[in-house]
Amino acid sequence: MTPPPPGAPSAPAPASVPAAGAKGRAVLRCTALTWAVGAVAIVDGIELTVAEGEFLALIGPNGAGKTSLINLISGITRPTSGAVLLDGREIDRLAPHRRARLGIGRTFQSSSVFPTMTVAEHVELAARAVGARRVTGPDVAAVLERVRLGHRAQDLAGGLSHGDKRKLELAMLLASTVPGVGGDGPRLMLLDEPMAGVAAEEIGELTEVIRILHREEGRTLLMVEHHMHVVLDLADRIAVLHHGTLLAEGTPEAVMADEEVQRAYLGEDL
Secondary structure (H helix, E strand, O other): OEOOOOOOOOOOOOOOOOOOOOOOOEEEEEEEEEEEEOOEEEEEEEEEEEEOOOEEEEEOOOOOOHHHHHHHHHOOOOOOEEEEEEOOEEOOOOOHHHHHHHOEEEOOOOOOOOOOOEHHHHHHHHHHHOOOOOOOHHHHHHHHHHOOOHHHOOOEHHHOOHHHHHHHHHHHHHHHHOOOOOOOOOOEEEEEOOOOOOOHHHHHHHHHHHHHHHHOOOOOEEEEOOEHHHHHHHOOEEEEEEOOEEEEEEOHHHHHHOHHHHHHHOOOOO
């Protein structure tokens, strides 16, 4: 677990972990989701629900199966058994691009921008990929302002800081909100370690951009992250993976106080 910076709020008071699952309409549901390589289950029987408008953080040590679970949800990997449902529809047989058309947007641990394209061109390209026939300058500017990159529209992406590249990736997920696409943005945003490689001085602003997407725009998010001060700041719920299984799930206060989590990670980093 990456510790909170000096001066960060102390850990919340202990509380019991509530039953797994989220209140409200389920946008995402994983049922008995398993992915095995040979005899080794990398993801082992995961039962997980993300409700509409909820922010769920997925934590655990390296090798716990976090990115593997994201890959199963986004379609990069097909499950050995179990199911992934989006708005109640099984999507296991759908390719990643078809899941994206249904509203699953995903970022990766490694930056995925094109160095020789401008910031604005990235948003236009992303909008066309989800069906926009015509994308205007004001359309692109409106998306970039939402991630605090409006002033960098004509800059080459290769010259951006790592934190700004992460914000550009978020803008590309939001490209389906431009007029002509007919959507209101991704139904589910999957963020795989968005703070990885981001300079300490940029983490605060990137955290705030993600917070606005969730709390002001009502986006549904599932985030893998090792920076626990970011997790505790943003998440409505936390799910802890351990050796591919769900070890604990509940509110941040409850999970951080859970004795099983403490025993499993005593003296270790999450």
